[in-house]
Amino acid sequence: MNILVTGVAGFIGSNFVYYYLEKYKDRKIIGLDKLTYAGNLENLEKLTPEQKERFVFIKGDINNQELIEYIFETYKIEGIINFAAESHVDRSIHDPQIFLKTNVIGTQTLLNVAKKYWQKDTQKFIDGVKFLQISTDEVYGSLGPTGYFTEKTPLDPHSPYSASKASADLIVKAYYDTYKMPTNITRCSNNYGPYQFPEKLIPLMINNALNHKKLPVYGDGKQIRDWLYVTDHCRAIDLVFENGRTGEVYNIGGHNEKENIYIVKKIIEILREKTGDKEINEKLIKHVKDRLGHDRRYGIDPTKIKEELGWEPEIMFDEGIEKTIEWYLENQDWMKRVISGEYLEFYEKNYGGK
Numbered sequence: 308m309n310i311l312v313t314g315v316a317g318f319i320g321s322n323f324v325y326y327y328l329e330k331y332k333d334r335k336i337i338g339l340d341k342l343t344y345a346g347n348l349e350n351l352e353k354l355t356p357e358q359k360e361r362f363v364f365i366k367g368d369i370n371n372q373e374l375i376e377y378i379f380e381t382y383k384i385e386g387i388i389n390f391a392a393e394s395h396v397d398r399s400i401h402d403p404q405i406f407l408k409t410n411v412i413g414t415q416t417l418l419n420v421a422k423k424y425w426q427k428d429t430q431k432f433i434d435g436v437k438f439l440q441i442s443t444d445e446v447y448g449s450l451g452p453t454g455y456f457t458e459k460t461p462l463d464p465h466s467p468y469s470a471s472k473a474s475a476d477l478i479v480k481a482y483y484d485t486y487k488m489p490t491n492i493t494r495c496s497n498n499y500g501p502y503q504f505p506e507k508l509i510p511l512m513i514n515n516a517l518n519h520k521k522l523p524v525y526g527d528g529k530q531i532r533d534w535l536y537v538t539d540h541c542r543a544i545d546l547v548f549e550n551g552r553t554g555e556v557y558n559i560g561g562h563n564e565k566e567n568i569y570i571v572k573k574i575i576e577i578l579r580e581k582t583g584d585k586e587i588n589e590k591l592i593k594h595v596k597d598r599l600g601h602d603r604r605y606g607i608d609p610t611k612i613k614e615e616l617g618w619e620p621e622i623m624f625d626e627g628i629e630k631t632i633e634w635y636l637e638n639q640d641w642m643k644r645v646i647s648g649e650y651l652e653f654y655e656k657n658y659g660g661k
């Protein structure tokens with residue numbers, strides 16, 4: 308079985324490639340990625356030689372319909388998991404347009420090609436074959452101090468990023484409602500773990516603290532996010548792709564709600580303990596002007612995926628954050644290369660040409 312996975316060189320996409328090729332020894336991933344600033348092929352270098360034989364990388368844009376058609380035709384694609392996205396809220400506030408282009412139009416381009424090929428080959432959609440859209444809890448907006456997002460919570464996105472993800476979810480739903488295309492949508496809480504681009508909270512704080520730079524915290528730092536270790540997310544995605552009921556949305560989250568300031572202080576504590584560096588301390592924290600339209604609290608109710616598919620998180624926050632910090636400590640060269648932009652040269656060197 309060949310599946311098309313987009314956004315494979317990003318944080319969650321690359322973790323998913325490792326997870327999936329390890330679990331399914333007879334399957335192949337065709338990985339598509341535009342290699343934006345957030346895409347780094349070095350993230351996939353640790354695949355084993357055997358796994359590399361079951362992984363084909365194609366550099367390209369999910370908006371390129373001709374290319375997607377070529378991939379379907381050449382590799383007889385039997386399912387799509389769409390991770391590709393512009394994913395950083397702050398960037399979406401400064402430059403929303405690319406978010407609409409990639410997250411909305413790109414998703415619709417993928418859906419359109421998938422629909423065409425499934426009809427052409429079979430005159431019906433292949434049983435069990437899916438279009439899985441990887442979405443986010445941010446589409447639900449912000450919560451007060453109590454309550455959780457369920458799959459029935461109305462969409463109420465606030466940032467250009469979350470609005471673009473909500474729009475993509477609606478177009479996926481439309482392809483199911485209109486054409487009965489076999490789709491699913493997963494909406495996950497904040498992920499953390501290896502290979503996350505250092506503009507996001509946890510790797511940013513780790514890197515700044517290691518370099519004794521200020522740790523910028525938005526506003527009072529009491530915004531609450533529900534944190535999930537990335538491999539728990541990958542396992543949930545796999546379950547939905549395999550066994551999720553067609554047309555359904557599944558929320559994914561592990562009831563690990565933490566204030567941002569708690570996360571920052573925890574990182575300081577663990578890093579100081581692991582490195583013995585006394586200059587890593589709370590004096591590095593600098594409260595900065597809050598993000599525009601900053602959502603106050605996200606919290607996921609994962610009852611549906613738990614009851615229908617038997618998913619539960621395996622890695623709780625205290626364990627996950629230790630593992631994550633250890634990974635970044637062991638991979639400081641990766642971090643340096645990412646920050647210096649050196650990884651952009653990696654593709655040219657290893658794959659030649661644009």
Ligand code: NAD
Binds near residue numbers: 318413
């Ligand atoms: P990321 O920014 O690390 O990776 C995104 C990848 O998509 C990059 O490799 C980038 O090069 C690629 N890409 C961007 N535009 C593209 C295009 N037009 N065509 C092809 N490839 C393109 O993001 P991530 O954190 O790995 O998130 C992956 C997905 O999961 C996103 O859809 C995001 O909305 C969703 N999500 C993320 C989180 C989180 O906490 N990180 C939580 C829930 C959902």
